[in-house]
Amino acid sequence: MKIDKRQRDGATVLDLQGKITIGEGDVALREAVHEAVGAGATNILLNMARVRTIDSSGVGELVAAYTTVTNRGGKLGLFGLPRRVLGVLQITQLVTVLDISKDEDEAAASLS
Amino acid sequence: MKIDKRQRDGATVLDLQGKITIGEGDVALREAVHEAVGAGATNILLNMARVRTIDSSGVGELVAAYTTVTNRGGKLGLFGLPRRVLGVLQITQLVTVLDISKDEDEAAASLS
Amino acid sequence: MSSPVPQTIQLRVGSRYENIELVQAVLDEVLEPLEIDEESSYWMGIALREALTNAMKHGNKLNPEKRVEVGLEVTADAIDILVQDEGSGFDPAAVEDPLAPDNLLKTQGRGIFYMRKFMDKIEYDFGAGGGTKVRLHKKFGGPSVDVEGDQGGAE
Amino acid sequence: MSSPVPQTIQLRVGSRYENIELVQAVLDEVLEPLEIDEESSYWMGIALREALTNAMKHGNKLNPEKRVEVGLEVTADAIDILVQDEGSGFDPAAVEDPLAPDNLLKTQGRGIFYMRKFMDKIEYDFGAGGGTKVRLHKKFGGPSVDVEGDQGGAE
Ligand SMILES: Nc1ncnc2c1ncn2[C@@H]1O[C@H](COP(=O)(O)OP(=O)(O)O)[C@@H](O)[C@H]1O
Ligand SMILES: Nc1ncnc2c1ncn2[C@@H]1O[C@H](COP(=O)(O)OP(=O)(O)O)[C@@H](O)[C@H]1O
Numbered sequence: 001m002k003i004d005k006r007q008r009d010g011a012t013v014l015d016l017q018g019k020i021t022i023g024e025g026d027v028a029l030r031e032a033v034h035e036a037v038g039a040g041a042t043n044i045l046l047n048m049a050r051v052r053t054i055d056s057s058g059v060g061e062l063v064a065a066y067t068t069v070t071n072r073g074g075k076l077g078l079f080g081l082p083r084r085v086l087g088v089l090q091i092t093q094l095v096t097v098l099d100i101s102k103d104e105d106e107a108a109a110s111l112s
Numbered sequence: 113m114k115i116d117k118r119q120r121d122g123a124t125v126l127d128l129q130g131k132i133t134i135g136e137g138d139v140a141l142r143e144a145v146h147e148a149v150g151a152g153a154t155n156i157l158l159n160m161a162r163v164r165t166i167d168s169s170g171v172g173e174l175v176a177a178y179t180t181v182t183n184r185g186g187k188l189g190l191f192g193l194p195r196r197v198l199g200v201l202q203i204t205q206l207v208t209v210l211d212i213s214k215d216e217d218e219a220a221a222s223l224s
Numbered sequence: 225m226s227s228p229v230p231q232t233i234q235l236r237v238g239s240r241y242e243n244i245e246l247v248q249a250v251l252d253e254v255l256e257p258l259e260i261d262e263e264s265s266y267w268m269g270i271a272l273r274e275a276l277t278n279a280m281k282h283g284n285k286l287n288p289e290k291r292v293e294v295g296l297e298v299t300a301d302a303i304d305i306l307v308q309d310e311g312s313g314f315d316p317a318a319v320e321d322p323l324a325p326d327n328l329l330k331t332q333g334r335g336i337f338y339m340r341k342f343m344d345k346i347e348y349d350f351g352a353g354g355g356t357k358v359r360l361h362k363k364f365g366g367p368s369v370d371v372e373g374d375q376g377g378a379e
Numbered sequence: 380m381s382s383p384v385p386q387t388i389q390l391r392v393g394s395r396y397e398n399i400e401l402v403q404a405v406l407d408e409v410l411e412p413l414e415i416d417e418e419s420s421y422w423m424g425i426a427l428r429e430a431l432t433n434a435m436k437h438g439n440k441l442n443p444e445k446r447v448e449v450g451l452e453v454t455a456d457a458i459d460i461l462v463q464d465e466g467s468g469f470d471p472a473a474v475e476d477p478l479a480p481d482n483l484l485k486t487q488g489r490g491i492f493y494m495r496k497f498m499d500k501i502e503y504d505f506g507a508g509g510g511t512k513v514r515l516h517k518k519f520g521g522p523s524v525d526v527e528g529d530q531g532g533a534e
Contacts (some may be wrong), residue, residue, distance in 0.1 A: 022281075023241025023242065053270070055273050055274060055335075056335040056337075059334055060334070083371060084371065087371030091341050091371075092322055092328075092337065093323055093328060094328070097329065133428065134396050134432050135395075135397065135399070167429060168429055168492075171489055172485075175484055176486045196421060196526065200493070203493065203496050203524075204483075206483070228393070228397040228398060228443075231392075231395070232393070233390070233392055233398075233401065234389075236388070237388055237389075238386045243386075245408065246388065246409065250405060253401040257397065
């Protein structure tokens, strides 16, 4: 997985690209989130538009990121989820917990 | 493998596309040559430019086509061979027997 | 090309996550000539990945010397995917429900649940010699996974 | 991703030519993370195809119930490809030279010759229980196949 980092409206946006699957994307995601938090980020937005696939380990990392960020009083937002990635979160009812927006503007607005 | 048939200067040109390998392309090539001969073709040109790969069965079919066509007093010409396909024929010294041209014009000229 | 069915493909790989890609590539190759719709292939692929992950991680404890054996039994109508490890088994009935409120925010425990959702049936079998064998069954052309939303992202 | 070497991948398929594509796909998957140059991978792939063809055709007489077992033993430096059938063996020394003038226009008899050209070494082994096992060895980064010409066609 490839991850690019940028800032928007005081939040750190991580543009994810590829697979969030065991042994590769899951580790990369965890590291990127920890790095952003270590660098002082409070709110983090995950751009999921180019995530091709996700497995249960990837879902676990999303949940871990959610917990890490919210425990520090921040917000974690996800946006642009491809249908199948969203489906995987729906099936385990995580859409009821995670903050999921349609696009980046909506996600940025939800932070305030 | 995909094979298109057309006429040029009294010869039948077979434009081959794909793999000439066992169980698929080799059979298709054999059938196309037999069909052309059955339809009265004397000279046949094989356009190899879009042949991605060939194995020993494919090479066997080229030799069979050569024999079929020359036994009836015709000529079989090959042109546009990608480097690796040409290499496979070189290694078994078939370049010394088969009529191989660089391009279609040269191949058509070699028939007369 | 005629579809080569019925047939069984067997594959044995060491317990390294990189090999999941390889097994997935074989499944794709097997399904391709059968013209299974892309959507079903996708979900079967995820189920396979979950089974492999569990075999490598929980069964073989990521010991690369320990092998995972995969069987793909294909007919014109259905596929059975068998994944077997060299571990010491477990009690599927004791696995917790990932939808229980207490579990919803756990970072683990969703793999088997996903397999059940993405396939028609999954069955565990524990041989006398140890090891876990899971059989994932899916009929072709059956109902697909019920995924509602769409955010218009790239697929 | 770290390259998963050394490792051995094993694969068993029925004797149908369609399965050659599948085995080739596995070889490609295995070689990909090792960053073997495309040229070497190509020739190894052709050698593998020839070995599979012989196992299915001459060994297993195209009986789809009879299986071909493939082993890919990969290290960082080299690969050994093993292909084993359930046939009754043959005498490699009795195989004719495809370059002999009398054989040049035969439609068969080039498979083993190509394997030798495309790999560093090939070895036959005939078990007591019957069957032919051929081992194809290739060192990575060694000299490539000596192909001279180029007609500028599509690759
Ligand atoms: N092949 C296996 N061998 C041993 N234990 C297993 C195996 N597969 C699953 N398990 C057990 O079942 C539990 C639930 O598995 P799963 O639903 O896939 O979630 P996760 O792998 O995230 O824990 C695992 O934590 C493990 O204890
Ligand atoms: N696995 C095998 N089992 C039995 N006989 C074999 C096997 N491989 C090769 N042979 C014998 O060796 C001969 C030469 O094989 P090869 O050089 O591949 O050319 P071809 O397959 O075109 O005949 C075959 O015709 C066959 O008699």
